Amino acid sequence: MSVNNNLKVEDVTKLYGYGLLGLKKFKALDNITLNIDLEKPKIVVLAGETGSGKTTLLRIIMGVIKPEIGRVLYKGYDIHRLKGSMAKWYRREVQPIFQDPYEAFNPLRRIDSYFYDTAKNICEIRDRNESEYRIDETLKFVGLSLDRISGKYPHEFSGGELQRISIARALLTNPKILLADEPVSMLDATLRVGILNILKNLKEKLNMIVIYVTHDLSTAYYIGDDISIMYRGTLVEYGPTSKVYQEPKHPYTYALLESILEPDPAIRERYPSIKPSALELKEFLIAGCRYANRCPYARDICWHKLPPFIEVDGINVRCWKYLNYKE
Amino acid sequence: MGIEMIRDILTVNNLDGGYEVFIGGKRRVFVHAVDNVSLTLHDNEVLGIAGESGCGKSTLAKMIYGAIIPPLIVRSGNISLSTKNGDIVELNKLNIDEIRKKIWWLEISYIPQNSMNVLNPLKRIKDQFINIFKYHGIEIDRNEIMKYLKDTLSILGLPPEVINAYPHQLSGGMRQRVVIALSLLFNPRTVLADEPTTAVDVVTQRIILSLIKEWRENNKSSLILISHDMSVHAYMDDRVAIMYAGNIVEVGNTFDIFKEPLHPYTRALIESLIRKGDKSLRKGLTGQPPDLVNPPPGCRFHPRCPYAMDICRSKEPPSISLDKDRYVRCWLYTNIR
Numbered sequence: 137m138s139v140n141n142n143l144k145v146e147d148v149t150k151l152y153g154y155g156l157l158g159l160k161k162f163k164a165l166d167n168i169t170l171n172i173d174l175e176k177p178k179i180v181v182l183a184g185e186t187g188s189g190k191t192t193l194l195r196i197i198m199g200v201i202k203p204e205i206g207r208v209l210y211k212g213y214d215i216h217r218l219k220g221s222m223a224k225w226y227r228r229e230v231q232p233i234f235q236d237p238y239e240a241f242n243p244l245r246r247i248d249s250y251f252y253d254t255a256k257n258i259c260e261i262r263d264r265n266e267s268e269y270r271i272d273e274t275l276k277f278v279g280l281s282l283d284r285i286s287g288k289y290p291h292e293f294s295g296g297e298l299q300r301i302s303i304a305r306a307l308l309t310n311p312k313i314l315l316a317d318e319p320v321s322m323l324d325a326t327l328r329v330g331i332l333n334i335l336k337n338l339k340e341k342l343n344m345i346v347i348y349v350t351h352d353l354s355t356a357y358y359i360g361d362d363i364s365i366m367y368r369g370t371l372v373e374y375g376p377t378s379k380v381y382q383e384p385k386h387p388y389t390y391a392l393l394e395s396i397l398e399p400d401p402a403i404r405e406r407y408p409s410i411k412p413s414a415l416e417l418k419e420f421l422i423a424g425c426r427y428a429n430r431c432p433y434a435r436d437i438c439w440h441k442l443p444p445f446i447e448v449d450g451i452n453v454r455c456w457k458y459l460n461y462k463e
Numbered sequence: 464m465g466i467e468m469i470r471d472i473l474t475v476n477n478l479d480g481g482y483e484v485f486i487g488g489k490r491r492v493f494v495h496a497v498d499n500v501s502l503t504l505h506d507n508e509v510l511g512i513a514g515e516s517g518c519g520k521s522t523l524a525k526m527i528y529g530a531i532i533p534p535l536i537v538r539s540g541n542i543s544l545s546t547k548n549g550d551i552v553e554l555n556k557l558n559i560d561e562i563r564k565k566i567w568w569l570e571i572s573y574i575p576q577n578s579m580n581v582l583n584p585l586k587r588i589k590d591q592f593i594n595i596f597k598y599h600g601i602e603i604d605r606n607e608i609m610k611y612l613k614d615t616l617s618i619l620g621l622p623p624e625v626i627n628a629y630p631h632q633l634s635g636g637m638r639q640r641v642v643i644a645l646s647l648l649f650n651p652r653t654v655l656a657d658e659p660t661t662a663v664d665v666v667t668q669r670i671i672l673s674l675i676k677e678w679r680e681n682n683k684s685s686l687i688l689i690s691h692d693m694s695v696h697a698y699m700d701d702r703v704a705i706m707y708a709g710n711i712v713e714v715g716n717t718f719d720i721f722k723e724p725l726h727p728y729t730r731a732l733i734e735s736l737i738r739k740g741d742k743s744l745r746k747g748l749t750g751q752p753p754d755l756v757n758p759p760p761g762c763r764f765h766p767r768c769p770y771a772m773d774i775c776r777s778k779e780p781p782s783i784s785l786d787k788d789r790y791v792r793c794w795l796y797t798n799i800r
Contacts, residue, residue: 185664186635294751324515325693326735329747351664354737358745381740395669397694399736401717404698 140212143197143313143345145170148206150192162420165189165196165203166369167442174211174312177343179335181356181377184366185392190349193366194315197347198232199223228258231306235318237298241290247301248286254308274307277342278334296327303334313345314338320355332359353396357381365389368419368426370442375451385453388427425456433457470545472685473504473653478526478540481519481709481755483533494755496522498709498763500540501782504653509679509686511696511717513732514706517752520689523706524657527687528573529554529562546570547652568599572646574656574675581642582630588641589626595648615644619674636667643675650682657689672699693736697721702788705729708753708763715789725791727768762794770795 150165152158168189172180182190195201197208199215207214210226218226234240241247248271255267272282278300290298299319306314316335320328336359338344350356356363360377365386373386384390419426428438435456443456481496496519504510514520522535531537542554547570554566567573575581583591592612596603613623619640630638639659646654656675660668676699679686688699696703696717703720705713705728713726724730731748750767753759759766765775772794780794 185666296751324691324752326515326731326748327751329735329737329745330749332737333744353665354739357739358737358742391666393739395666396739397665397669397672397692397698398738399693399697399721399733400738401697401700401721 141174142209142211143170143172143174144209145193145197146206146209148193148196148203148208150189150196150201150203162369164192164369164420168193168206168371169445170364170371170374172313172345172347174345177339177345178361179339179346179348179359181360181363182347182349182366183351183353183356183363183392185351187368188366189369190351190366191317194232194317194347194349198230198315199226224258228309229311230313230315231309231311232315232317233299233302233306233319236322237295237302238290238322240302241298243290245289247288247290247293248282250305251282251285251308254305258309270308271304274304275301277307277337278304279330280304294327295323296330299323299331300334303331303338307338307342311344313347315347315349317349318351319348321350321352328355335359353393354398365392370426370454372425372427372455373451373453374445375453379449379451383449383451385448385451385458386427386455387431387433387457391430425454470506471503472506472545473527473687474543475500475502475527476541476543477501478523478537478542480526480531480535480537480540481522483536492756495758496709496755497526498758500709500711502704502711502714504685504687507683507685508701509688509699511700511703512687512689512706513691513693513696513703515691515752517755518706519709519755520691520706521657524573524655524687524689527554528571528655529557529559529566530573531555532559544570544653564599568595568646568651569649570651571653571655572649572651574643574646574654574659576658576661582638584630587627587629588633592626592645592648595645599649615648616641619644620670636663636671639663639667639671640674643671647678651684653685653687654679655687655689658691659688660695661690661692668695675699693721693732705732708758709755710763710792711790712764712793713791715786715791719789725785725796726764726793727770727795728764762792 145168148165148168149163151161152164154160154162182193184190192201196203202216207216213222215226241250251271252267255261255270261267261270268282275281275285280300285301293301320331323331332355335346335348338346348360357377362375363377363380364371365373367388373380373389380389381393384393419429422428422439424440424442425438428434431438438456443454443459445452445454446458448458478497478500482494484492484494486492500523512520512523525535526537527542537555544552544554546552589609589612593608596608612626616623616625621637621640625633625637625641633641660671663671672695690696700717702714703717704711705726707728713720713729720729721733724733735745735747737745748767753763761777762775762780765771768775774794780792782790782792783796784790785796
């Protein structure tokens with residue numbers, strides 16, 4: 137049945153404190169709704185600037201942060217209410233990898249011990265031979281092998297290799313979804329492509345869903361099928377990557393795509409000029425569209441009311457520009 | 464004086480150095496971060512230094528800036544700078560106090576990566592500016608400073624309230640702009656920017672780079688821009704120097720480097736770049752940069768190089784000049800000369 141075979145983020149709002157003692161609250165995430173069909177393998181990109189709430193959203197999906205309002209449903213189960221064996225099941229189904237591979241591993245612990253522990257505790261494989269076989273298999277998928285990592289410590293690997301190892305560790309549980317939080321931003325350009333190609337393989341060979349969080353829109357285009365653009369805690373646009381890149385609908389997406397620098401000196405004169413940004417917190421506190429402050433099309437209504445999602449040419453966008461609203 | 468020749472404002476000759484670390488007070492370990500580097504910076508140009516993390520580009524910047532504080536040591540080579548009044552100063556012969564008083568801010572200034580650690584958290588922005596005037600013994604009226612400050616900050620797109628704010632009240636991008644305003648205060652002829660936009664997002668990055676660009680063009684100053692991001696180099700530079708494991712492997716005009724990279728490392732680097740609107744499968748390099756404590760003999764790139772020959776494994780390649788301002792350090796090009 138396809139009704140329950142999806143990951144649903146329903147009206148999620150997360151509040152963070154600020155000011156003295158953190159008593160005043162602002163919405164780090166405001167009313168986020170996302171629906172990912174688990175039947176269709178794809179790479180979904182969550183893109184946005186620093187502080188746009190993309191990592192917070194990922195952590196909510198991971199289950200480590202609880203939202204104040206709204207819920208996350210995985211195959212129909214509210215993931216923040218799972219207990220015991222069901223919580224373990226969710227942990228097998230959804231696995232994360234992180235930005236800095238050097239911080240993800242304890243420097244004093246051998247790399248292979250992470251694999252044996254995951255096999256024992258989460259996959260519940262008791263037989264040593266069987267777990268060795270499984271570990272070797274997943275490592276081979278990322279271009280390594282158990283022989284190459286056994287007995288070694290994190291400092292003996294390069295950043296690129298460690299990121300491969302953490303992907304292999306995540307794959308051990310046979311997950312349906314991989315949550316990748318900026319997996320390549322700490323890596324050098326020459327190693328970056330290798331990791332991105334592995335993420336592509338996860339989709340193509342293992343039929344997985346990859347949720348790829350990034351601020352880098354060129355890598356987002358390289359591997360992404362769908363993209364959601366976030367700005368100051370709101371989701372402003374959601375659609376197929378190629379469509380969004382060709383014809384961005386939201387003024388913010390437009391500005392963001394315009395400001396990407398490209399590795400080609402021939403086009404340096406073609407960049408248009410842009411407006412410097414104002415204070416961040418002020419923008420979070422706007423009741424309406426967070427982009428109103430900088431938007432060239434801003435009207436009165438934009439400041440007071442968050443626009444609803446509407447579909448324009450196959451892209452879901454949150455912008456009053458496309459709505460005939462009488463003030 | 465008629466036609467002016469291209470003048471060099473800063474020359475680095477055979478600079479060699481690194482970090483000397485003592486482990487357990489006894490065993491001496493030398494991290495050879497800058498290996499025999501020669502570079503020139505012309506008047507009124509942007510020279511980019513590109514390379515991956517740990518290739519020695521920031522160490523090179525520190526040496527050029529004259530911030531040679533142990534464990535960083537310079538083993539050989541010299542750096543000469545031509546000052547505003549026409550003197551040639553050998554930077555590595557001066558002691559740190561002289562450099563502080565006479566060179567920093569006035570002749571060379573430095574834009575660091577993380578502005579968070581540069582501004583004094585207990586002082587308002589305006590007081591940080593006043594301090595710098597005081598330090599350099601410039602007598603200036605307080606009101607005049609305020610007026611000047613408001614002008615500079617508005618050029619950088621910052622609201623006038625900023626001068627009364629403490630650093631923590633500003634966002635990362637705003638702080639970075641304040642630091643840029645500080646470093647350009649006395650119109651230095653040379654500016655060293657070490658990853659000026661790595662900590663900020665794309666939109667702010669564009670703004671900051673455009674501001675630096677505009678300022679430089681108006682003042683006819685020279686800029687050394689250090690970044691790992693090739694897109695930044697494509698946007699800003701006149702010439703690019705590519706660094707790998709402490710060596711400068713290739714120098715050339717930006718257009719040439721991007722269109723026709725010569726060194727195998729530069730080639731791999733350019734090929735691995737992902738462009739917006741391009742989904743074709745790309746290849747990266749395997750392996751990792753060498754350990755600078757114990758670099759491989761010969762060319763430091765040979766373990767990863769697809770064209771490695773016997774000579775590459777034993778002898779360091781010479782720097783080959785192929786054209787005006789185009790150098791490559793690779794055995795593949797020795798016959799072409």
